[in-house]
Every structure is written in structure tokens, then in C-alpha cells.
Amino acid sequence: MQKSKLQFKIQNLKYDEKGLIPAIIQDYKSGEVLMMAYMNRQALRQTLATGKTHFYSRSRKKLWLKGETSGHIQKVKEVRFDCDGDCLLIKVEQRGGACHMGYRSCFYRKLRDKEGHIKVVYRKIFEPKEVYKR
């Protein structure tokens, strides 16, 4: 592994015209991709400051702490960014499930064939109605 002590200017990350950058969330142990969501500058700052992922909700137009309702917090283990500086990859320790549908990963379905049949490849680990009833 190469080592580098280059100063990366976090201000150099490229946000889109809405001020957002996509963040891929990956389980730091299993390597499972858990979800993808968007951060704005403030969400990234909060994520780095607290060690817990924060995102920007495009529908609710506000910052949110992942797990604020469900308790399914993501503890940040590593922050990576891509060659173009326009995408983040964040390795986390996921408490509970990342998906609001009750699965560990949002990517719980796969295409089975070109006709579009699908297969659910995760087991439900919680009941959304019970977790989000607040």
C-alpha cells in the first residue's frame, strides 16, 4: 500500500448544481452496500464531526441524522472519495437495518432475468410499522 500525506482539501469535493454529493454506504466488515443517499456540505461536516452519518433529504428538504427515528445509526469507520471527487464511499458499522422497508440493505432485490422477474435476496429484520410509528 502506498502512503501519502497530501493535504486533501475537502472544499474541493464536487457538489452538483443542487449542492449535493452522492454517498455510498458500505458495511465496513461484510462489504455489503447498504444504501445510497445524498449529502450537502453541512451533512458531510456533521458526519465528520459526530462520526454518525447525516444526509440531506431531497424530499423533505432538510438535514437528517440516519437512525434518528429508528435508532438504526451508522457509525463511520472510513471515508473515501473517488477520482473525480464527486462521489463518497463511507464504510460504517450499521446498527439494525439501513432500509426503511425493514431490510439490512436497501438493495434487497435483484433482477432474475431479462424479462424483469425479481428475487428478494435479504430477509426482513424489522417491521417498519413498529419502528417508524413515532
Add this chain to the structure above:
Amino acid sequence: MQKSKLQFKIQNLKYDEKGLIPAIIQDYKSGEVLMMAYMNRQALRQTLATGKTHFYSRSRKKLWLKGETSGHIQKVKEVRFDCDGDCLLIKVEQRGGACHMGYRSCFYRKLRDKEGHIKVVYRKIFEPKEVYKR
């Protein structure tokens, strides 16, 4: 694992206002996240039809076959999509490196600290100048 034979309508995937959907590309064996790029409907159709990833280049405004210049083709092993139907996760067999900078993964750098120091966590596996000279 649950099984489901539900008919997924690929037309129901949600593309953004530019007609694009983000696709996370993951090594099907190691679980490494290799890159993130965007597909339009045609790119996804081509990907499913040929078994090789195709993307839409926002800068060049055209469809491209990943590896068309470098030979670093991605053979599709599995296609997943998330709960909201607005993000794809594609597991691939990557020939060579996914990153145009010469690394296996575009996410070859990580943040070392809150001051923004970085560390390169991948070794270069090819020399871009030689691969992209055509």
C-alpha cells in the same frame, strides 16, 4: 432467503430530471466498490442485452461501453436496485482496473483525519498514459 417471482417493471425505475440513474459498481467476489457512474434507459438496456456495463457520460453527452478504450470491461454478474427504485447496484467481474487513474477502484483515497489529510489505499495497476494513448 426469501423467494419472489414478482414481476418487476424495469420501466418503473426512477430516473432523474436528466433521465439518469446512478449505478454503483461492485466487484462480485471481493465486494470492493469499484466506481459509480450514471446510466440512462439506453445504457441500462445495452448493459442487460450485452452483459457488459454501459454508461451515459454527462461530459461527453454520449453512451459508452466501459472498457471500450482500455479493454477494462465489466462483465455483469448481478443487477440489484434499491427500495426507492432510484439507484442500481451492479456486481461485476472487472477486467483490469475500473479507474482511469490506473487503480482497480476509483475510491483509492481515504480521509485520514478531520484536517483532511489523505492516504492512498490502492496500488496503481496500470499506467493511464499507456492505456489511453489511442
